[in-house]
Every structure is written in structure tokens, then in C-alpha cells.
Amino acid sequence: MKFSNGYWMTREGYEVLSPYEIHDVRVSGNSITVFATHRHLEHRGNTLNEPLMTMEFSSPMKDIIRARFYHHKGRRRAAPDSFDLLANGNAPVVIDNNDEFVSLTSGDTTVKITKAHPVVITYTHKGRVLTGSGTRQTAFVRAQDGKHHFREQLNLAVGETVYGLGERFSAFVKNGQVVDIWNEDGGTASEQAYKNVPFYVTNRGYGVFVNHPELVSFEVASEKVSKNQFSVAGEQLEYYLIGGDSLKDVLGGYTSLTGKPALPPAWTFGLWLTTSFTTNYDEETVNSFIDGMAERDLPLAVFHFDCFWMKEYQWCDFEWDERVFPDPKGMLERLKAKGLKICVWINPYIAQRSPLFDEGMENGYLLKRPDGSVWQWDMWQYGMGIVDFTNPAACKWFGDKLRALVDMGVDSFKTDFGERIPTDVVYFDGSDPMQMHNYYTQLYNKVVFEVLEEKLGQGQAALFARSATAGGQQFPVHWGGDCEATFESMAESLRGGLSLGLSGFGFWSHDIGGFEQSATPDLYKRWVAFGLLSSHSRLHGSTSYRVPWLFDEEAVHVLRRFTKLKLSLMPYLFGQAVQSSRLGLPMMRAMLLEFPGDRTADYLDRQYMLGDSLLVAPIFNEQGQSAYYLPQGQWTHFLTGEKAQGGTWRDETYDYFGLPLFVKENSIIPVGATNDRPEYDYSEGVAFHVFELQDGASASVRLPDLQGADKLQASASRSGGTIAFEASDSTGWSVVLRGVSSVAGVTGGTFETSEQGVVVRPESGATKLSIQL
Structure with a gap:
């Protein structure tokens, strides 16, 4: 949200109150509180009718600085007033309070506030300046309409680039963009995003997490081109500055604060095949696909039933459509006898025609309007209501439907939707609907994930989730949503995945071949190579089946080639997955994460590191042309054995059975003796x-x-x-x-x-x- 009118002026209707000089400093245990005036006090009479800004600094854990700014501290914030953090206390710190400044140091990260006017806040790590704010930057913004805001503007240095803020499909480098942290069901082709995370990192080696689940507006080098501004409505602002020796350390600190990614079961890394969305299917059709894959020596690990496993107009009732699946339990037993895991589609919406609607309405399990009636609309499903996951009884009710499916043989749930959450509703626990809009998905995915852990055991739970917010990385896997069957959409999907990875998420997938429309054979085969060299791999679409023989015969061989390659790499990939879970790192890594000293890597968004040793550069055109960059060092093509010296761009042409897949020097890649299944x-x-x-x-x-x-x-x-x-x-x-x-x-x-x-x-x-x- 913009409050400025150019450099000099403030937009009409706003008054910007920034700290000008320090009035008092209080040190209490492991924190400091700074009281700042908004102008110079010439005499004691100036203290009358004069607001102060209260600034508190502390540390919840090593190398993380918590900054809390207040105008009126007593203004109540309803739940959820912040994200559910794993460290809310105070870590050991060193405080220096002298005539010139006051500082707080946690580990090697320091915040220093000058006492001379104007007030300057500076964040450093081992003496290296990370960022800070000064004159007219930190501010309480008072509006004439009473809708006040708090904002921070943190400095961006020359050449500093910003990343993250969730799964964003716009330009990978966020400089120059306006980003609203507000979950939307907007596909992969716009500024909207399914997974909004108020956390960013920069190539200067630090991260900033804004601990507000509601709308957070970012002006990334856009309102002021040398600042990264973020603002929230209300009388207070809390954010965390995370330092470290590297961006890997920063992601580790952030995920220690918000939760590490769970380790997905090994079987999830195999190939997933789905019925697709609106296609016709029954057990015979399903078996034709599964048997067709086996006959063609195409290893399949998971079969997914999309929406129409339930009757139309009744999503969700969690009941198999008996017209096409008369024996669902028997069918699942037959499919599992073929060595498959089973996933089924769900969402948190209950259509009016579902038998569960009346049950949910009568028991208060659905979101309500202020007048006490059930909130409903016809978008997606006729007359649908939305499950209220702040009601423990509703959570158990919803979870029991899933438990029955797990007992029947289901191993995983595709947790679709969770973004279109209204703000004109009343929650069971009194939560603020603006603050619940983004946070709703966290409760939704948590309920489903915990059901799977309860029924299948620790370490066996896996979702295929679309929506998320900060902390959602604890419930993998996530996929990129509704992309188109174009090379452009394939590239935007990768940008979204790399952005999500720099937002604390470890595991990510996408619809191979694109969701909307049907891919050409050429696009399908190129996307197969990309998809099987992603952390998770799924064939899925909207109006057509995605089995390879429907594209052309060569597609069968390409799919076999890359599926078996991935399965043979499972000793390496699962080892990297374990590290991702332990350290909070993405498996699919933006190049700057592994090569922070290489300035070319700052802008690379069409290639990535798969783990710490494999470089992957998907091909995004019909000609098979690849333009990619190898950082300094000696590289070896994993498939061909070709050696290449890094520090340069390369232009090559590949057939469908290859792509740039290089291993960096001084690497050990363990290759398995099995290539027909992911679990061995x-x-x-x-x-x-x-x-x-x-x-x-x-x-x-x-x-x-x-x-x-x-x-x-x-x-x-x-x-x-x-x-x-x-x-x-x-x-x-x-x-x-x-x-x-x-x-x-x-x-x-x-x-x-x-x-x-x-x-x-x-x-x-x-x-x-x-x-x-």
C-alpha cells in the first residue's frame, strides 16, 4: 500500500508519524524498549498532546531479532493475531546502552538504534550491514478515515535483489513489484498466488518475516526504489530480521521459527498418475491406465482420483459415486495389490446437496454470517458452505470422514482450494475474518495431515496441497496449481516453485504437461523431463487424460527414461530430502542458494539445483534449444559424461531424451541398483x-x-x-x-x-x- 506522493509529499488523507529522536530507553532482562518522539521537543510543554512510538527489540533464538512497534499498545487484536511460532521466548542476548546508541546482539546478529536525531535503526551480522531504516521510514500512518496502518521501509543496497514472498509466478526477482500477501485462486499466470508467505530473503544474506497472518502489503523497490516497504492495518507491527553466514542459514533460522518441512514418505517421490479433472473414468478406465503403464514398463507409484470420484453437486460428501464405483473398497484393494498408493481429491467446502451440509449446519460446523445463518455461495459448488476449522468438533467431524477413507485404503489426500475464504463471516472461536483469510489453509492442511499421521504412523503422512501460508511447509507436499499447457506456463511454474523454495518450503510439484488445455507431444515430452527432475512428479490435467501413449509413442519412451532415472537416483534424492527436512532447505534450489558469490546466479530462474550437486536446466521451446549458465568449477553431464568448465553461458540443442543435467565438482552421487520403484x-x-x-x-x-x-x-x-x-x-x-x-x-x-x-x-x-x- 502506498502512502507517499513522490519523494517529498505524503498522499492526501494520510499523516505519517516517524520516530525522530529517542526520548527514553529501558532495558529489561533480554529486551530493550525505545520510546521515540515524532519531532524535536523544544521544551517540556511539547510533551503534551504528543504521541510517542514504542519500539521493542528482543530475540526468540540465535541470530533472529524480533522488532515490535506500537502506536496504541492496548488496542486488542483478535485471533489469530500472529502465526503459530515454535520459539516465542527470549534467547540470550548482549545489550549495549550508552550515550550514542543502544544495541542488542543475538548470536552474531545485531540491531543498533542511534540516540541522536534522526533515529536510525541498523541491522548487522558479524559487523556487516544487512539493512536498516532511518528518516521517514519506520512510521505509524494515521488516516483521515480512521483506517490506520503501520509501515516499515528497510533499505535496499545497490545491486540488492529480493526473493520469496510465497509461490509467486511473476518475475523471480521481486524488485519493482507490488505484492499483496493475500491468498487467491488465480492460476499461475498473474500476480495472484495460492501460497502467500510474508517472508523474503535477499542476496545480501538475510531474511525478513512479517509476523502478521492478515493482509501484508509489500512495495518491493516500487514506492521507494531503494526500500523494501511492508505495511499492515492497525496500531502495531511485528517483524523478525534473520541473519546468518549464508542464505541457507537464514532459511534454517526461519524454518526453526515457523516449522521444518516434514519428511515425505519415500513412495511419494515416485510417479503419480491421476484420472485428470473432468474426464470420464470408472474402474475399467482406471485399470486401463494402470495396466497400460505396467505393460509399457512405466513404473507407477501413486494413482490419484480427482474430484469426480464423488457425485457431481455433492462435493464434498466423501462418498464414492456408486454409479461408477460400485465396489470402492474392493477396487482399492485390487489397486493396492498392484503395488500402488492411493490418493483422493478433497476440499474444505460442503455443497448444499451433500448429505453433510445439513449435519454441518445443525451442529455449527460451517462458517456463519453475522446474523447467525450459514455463509453460502454458488462459486465452485452450488450453495456450498465452508468448514470452520476453529471449531474442534468440526475438525473431528471432518477428520472422521477422512479416517473412514484411510480405513478403506486411501493413503493420501489432495487438499485442494482453501484460498477463497470470505471475510464477512463469524468464526466459532471469534477469530478475526481478515486475519483468518490466509491462515485458514494452515488449519485445513493441519487437520488432514494429522489424520494421516494418526492412521498411518509418524513419517507416513503426505498431502498434495495447493494453498498455504507461513508454516505450511510442515505439511508437504505442495503443488503449483492451475497452469496452462504452454512453454510460458511451464517457465512460470518453475519461477513459482523457486520462489516458494526461498520461502521455507522443502517439497514442490506441478502438473506435468500443464493443467488447462492439452499439451502438444513436444511440450509434454519436455515437461516430463522437468517433472521427473522435480522433488515430486505428477501427471495431471483438466479435460484430457495424461498417459503418454495418447500423445505419441516416443512420449512413452521419454517418460520411461526419466522415471527410471529418477528412481535410480533415489539414494541421492531421498538423502537430499532428509537434509531438506532437517535443515529447512528446498530440494529444488534457486541457483543463488548454492552459489551466493556468483552475481549471475542472482537472476537465474530457468534452471535450478536439485539438491546440492545436480544442476537441471529444463528446455522451454519446440526447437530443443537450451541456454543455461554453469557457475565456476568443473562440471560433468550426468547422462553423457561430457565435461565443461564453468563460469560461462552455454547454448546447446537436445533431443527429448536429454537436457542439461550437470554435476558440480567434488560431488558424490549415489545411484541405486533399482529403477522400478521409489521404495527400496x-x-x-x-x-x-x-x-x-x-x-x-x-x-x-x-x-x-x-x-x-x-x-x-x-x-x-x-x-x-x-x-x-x-x-x-x-x-x-x-x-x-x-x-x-x-x-x-x-x-x-x-x-x-x-x-x-x-x-x-x-x-x-x-x-x-x-x-x-
Whole structure:
């Protein structure tokens, strides 16, 4: 929201009250409170009829500074007045209060407030300036209509770029944009977003989290081009400045505050196939797809039933449409006997024709209007109401419907919608509807996720969720929503995923081939490569089926190629997923996250790192042309073995069976012995592929079991012409030196050459190898 009229003036109807000079400072335990006047006080009489700004600074955990600003502190805020944070207390801090300034340091991150006028607030990490605010920046904005706001303007340095703010499909770098944190069902082609998160990071290595679940308006280098402004309605503002040695540390701090991503079960990383949205399907149709995949040697892990598993006009009643599924329990048993997991579509809306509507209305389980009647409209479903998840009884009622489906054989739920939440409603617990609009999805997904954890066990819950807000990363997986079947939409989907990853979300997917319309065979095959090199992979669409043989025969072979590639990479991918869950990092990483010192990486949004070692550059055109950038270092193409020196852009042409897929130097990629399913013993027969180990360098990798615990660890180091390799046990592993044509000898094992390089196998019982190059 804009309050300025150019540089000098304020917009008509507003009065901007900024801190001018410090009147008093109070130190209390682990926090400081600063009282600032809005003008210079020439004499004691000026203290009359004069507002102050109250500024509180503290720290909930190391390297995180909490800033709270107030005009009238006693103004009540209804729930949810903030996000549900995991650390609300005070961490140890160091406070310096002298004649010139007062400062608070948490870990290596410091906030300093000058006492001389004008007031300047500066945030640093290890003495390095991150950002701050000064004259006419921090402000309480008093409006003539009584709708007051609080705003902050944090400095942006020359060359500083801003990222995140949720899953945004606009330009990856947010500078110059106006971003409203307000969940909308707007597809992937506009400034609207399903997943709005009031958290951003910059290439200067810090993050800012605005702890307000309601509408937060960001003017990112737009109202004032050297500032990132954010504002909220009301009399107070709270935000957190998160410092660290790297953006990875910043994301770790943010997710320690708002919740780490849960580790999805290993089976979720396999290929998902759906009925698609409005297509006709019954058990015979479903089996034709599943059997067709098996006959063509296309490994399938999950089958998803979209909306029409229930009767039209009755979404949601959680009952199978008996006209097309007369024996749903038996059908699910037959499908699961084929080794499949089952997912079904749901949403938090109850249509009037659903038998559950009357039940929900009578028991107070649906959102109400101020007059006590049920809130309804016809958008999406005729006469639908919305489940009130602030009512514990409604949560149990909704959850019981899901428990019955899990008992029947369902393994996962696609939690669709949750964005179109009205603000002219009354909640059971008295929550403020403006503050609940974005927060509603958090309650919705939490209820569903906890049902799955309860029924299937810890570590076995997985959603396929569309809407989210801050903290939603705790309930993976999320997908990008309704994209079009175009290369442009494929690219905007990737931008959204990278943006979400820099907003604390670890796992993300998208509709391979696009949701709206039907892809051309060319687009489908290019999107397959992108989709199978994403954290999660799903074939889904709107009006047509997405099985590959309906596109062309080559599409079958392309899908087989990349599905089996992903499954063989599961020892690497699941290991990276474990790290994402533990550290709060995305599996699909914007390039600047891995290469923070490379300024070219700041703007890259058509390629990404899949984990910490694999670079993926999808192809976005019919000609198969790829323009991508390799950062400094030696790189090796994972599929072809081609070596390339980084620090430059490359232009190449690929057929449908390839794309730029490079491994950075000093990496170990564990490759599994299985490529027909995602769940297997990743240590059995694993081959550790070692890429361009430089002299004096080392690399290590951990293979998890299916619960995410470390099972097999391996490391390699090079000194001169000798590579030392060690594993934590001797169970059937091998080493592949990629791109090496021969070695002089091996101590502790045997070797042979292959197309990929030199294969070294340890002697029986050996855990160490010494390889002479």
C-alpha cells in the first residue's frame, strides 16, 4: 500500500508519524524498549498532546531479532493475531546502552538504534550491514478515515535483489513489484498466488518475516526504489530480521521459527498418475491406465482420483459415486495389490446437496454470517458452505470422514482450494475474518495431515496441497496449481516453485504437461523431463487424460527414461530430502542458494539445483534449444559424461531424451541398483559416482533408510594422485570414478573400466579403498 506522493509529499488523507529522536530507553532482562518522539521537543510543554512510538527489540533464538512497534499498545487484536511460532521466548542476548546508541546482539546478529536525531535503526551480522531504516521510514500512518496502518521501509543496497514472498509466478526477482500477501485462486499466470508467505530473503544474506497472518502489503523497490516497504492495518507491527553466514542459514533460522518441512514418505517421490479433472473414468478406465503403464514398463507409484470420484453437486460428501464405483473398497484393494498408493481429491467446502451440509449446519460446523445463518455461495459448488476449522468438533467431524477413507485404503489426500475464504463471516472461536483469510489453509492442511499421521504412523503422512501460508511447509507436499499447457506456463511454474523454495518450503510439484488445455507431444515430452527432475512428479490435467501413449509413442519412451532415472537416483534424492527436512532447505534450489558469490546466479530462474550437486536446466521451446549458465568449477553431464568448465553461458540443442543435467565438482552421487520403484534399500548394491574430485578436496554422502535415519555413510578425499574412499560398512557398494578412463592401481579392491568411467569394487569385508590415479 502506498502512502507517499513522490519523494517529498505524503498522499492526501494520510499523516505519517516517524520516530525522530529517542526520548527514553529501558532495558529489561533480554529486551530493550525505545520510546521515540515524532519531532524535536523544544521544551517540556511539547510533551503534551504528543504521541510517542514504542519500539521493542528482543530475540526468540540465535541470530533472529524480533522488532515490535506500537502506536496504541492496548488496542486488542483478535485471533489469530500472529502465526503459530515454535520459539516465542527470549534467547540470550548482549545489550549495549550508552550515550550514542543502544544495541542488542543475538548470536552474531545485531540491531543498533542511534540516540541522536534522526533515529536510525541498523541491522548487522558479524559487523556487516544487512539493512536498516532511518528518516521517514519506520512510521505509524494515521488516516483521515480512521483506517490506520503501520509501515516499515528497510533499505535496499545497490545491486540488492529480493526473493520469496510465497509461490509467486511473476518475475523471480521481486524488485519493482507490488505484492499483496493475500491468498487467491488465480492460476499461475498473474500476480495472484495460492501460497502467500510474508517472508523474503535477499542476496545480501538475510531474511525478513512479517509476523502478521492478515493482509501484508509489500512495495518491493516500487514506492521507494531503494526500500523494501511492508505495511499492515492497525496500531502495531511485528517483524523478525534473520541473519546468518549464508542464505541457507537464514532459511534454517526461519524454518526453526515457523516449522521444518516434514519428511515425505519415500513412495511419494515416485510417479503419480491421476484420472485428470473432468474426464470420464470408472474402474475399467482406471485399470486401463494402470495396466497400460505396467505393460509399457512405466513404473507407477501413486494413482490419484480427482474430484469426480464423488457425485457431481455433492462435493464434498466423501462418498464414492456408486454409479461408477460400485465396489470402492474392493477396487482399492485390487489397486493396492498392484503395488500402488492411493490418493483422493478433497476440499474444505460442503455443497448444499451433500448429505453433510445439513449435519454441518445443525451442529455449527460451517462458517456463519453475522446474523447467525450459514455463509453460502454458488462459486465452485452450488450453495456450498465452508468448514470452520476453529471449531474442534468440526475438525473431528471432518477428520472422521477422512479416517473412514484411510480405513478403506486411501493413503493420501489432495487438499485442494482453501484460498477463497470470505471475510464477512463469524468464526466459532471469534477469530478475526481478515486475519483468518490466509491462515485458514494452515488449519485445513493441519487437520488432514494429522489424520494421516494418526492412521498411518509418524513419517507416513503426505498431502498434495495447493494453498498455504507461513508454516505450511510442515505439511508437504505442495503443488503449483492451475497452469496452462504452454512453454510460458511451464517457465512460470518453475519461477513459482523457486520462489516458494526461498520461502521455507522443502517439497514442490506441478502438473506435468500443464493443467488447462492439452499439451502438444513436444511440450509434454519436455515437461516430463522437468517433472521427473522435480522433488515430486505428477501427471495431471483438466479435460484430457495424461498417459503418454495418447500423445505419441516416443512420449512413452521419454517418460520411461526419466522415471527410471529418477528412481535410480533415489539414494541421492531421498538423502537430499532428509537434509531438506532437517535443515529447512528446498530440494529444488534457486541457483543463488548454492552459489551466493556468483552475481549471475542472482537472476537465474530457468534452471535450478536439485539438491546440492545436480544442476537441471529444463528446455522451454519446440526447437530443443537450451541456454543455461554453469557457475565456476568443473562440471560433468550426468547422462553423457561430457565435461565443461564453468563460469560461462552455454547454448546447446537436445533431443527429448536429454537436457542439461550437470554435476558440480567434488560431488558424490549415489545411484541405486533399482529403477522400478521409489521404495527400496538404498544401500544395497549402491554405486557411489565420484565427480571431479580436486586435489585437496573431499566429499561425503549419507544414505538414509526409509524412515530417514542414516544407514550408510561414505566419504572421498584426494591428495595428489591418490583418492581415499571410505564407507561405514562393506555391504555390496561400489565406486564409479566418472570420466576417468584408467587408474594406476587400487588398494583394498579391484577395478574395471566402463562407459561411464572406472568402476572400483572393494574386497570382501573392506570398507576402505586407496585409488591411485
